Amino acid sequence: MPTIPRRPAAQRERDRFQACRLRAGELFGVGVRQAEIARQLGVSRQAVSTWHARWQAGGAEALRSHGPSGPSPRVSCAQLATLEHALLQGATANVTAARGGRRPWRCVHRSPADPRAVS
Numbered sequence: 436m437p438t439i440p441r442r443p444a445a446q447r448e449r450d451r452f453q454a455c456r457l458r459a460g461e462l463f464g465v466g467v468r469q470a471e472i473a474r475q476l477g478v479s480r481q482a483v484s485t486w487h488a489r490w491q492a493g494g495a496e497a498l499r500s501h502g503p504s505g506p507s508p509r510v511s512c513a514q515l516a517t518l519e520h521a522l523l524q525g526a527t528a529n530v531t532a533a534r535g536g537r538r539p540w541r542c543v544h545r546s547p548a549d550p551r552a553v554s
Contacts, residue, residue, distance in 0.1 A: 449503070457499070469484055
């Protein structure tokens with residue numbers, strides 16, 4: 436697992452919206468009108484109406500987040516961990532390993548008079 440969650444800001448926003456929906460569910464339970472819930476929570480009446488329909492169909496559980504939307508990441512958590520490990524080791528360690536133990540490339544500045552210079 437990577438040391439940093441993939442999209443922490445998106446997760447915080449999902450958590451915030453879920454808390455808002457669950458609060459609406461509590462208010463539905465005590466009989467508060469939908470328009471008043473919309474005012475209290477600062478959301479549209481249409482959103483509250485949708486939440487109310489979900490709450491009636493499945494209770495508070497139906498108001499919980501279903502996780503991130505969209506396609507699954509192309510890079511797995513294991514691949515991210517491997518990449519993170521390689522980055523923490525540094526370029527020299529990884530290039531040397533990739534080149535079969537030989538030293539990494541280096542940039543050599545040669546003068547035009549040098550016979551080994553590339554034109």
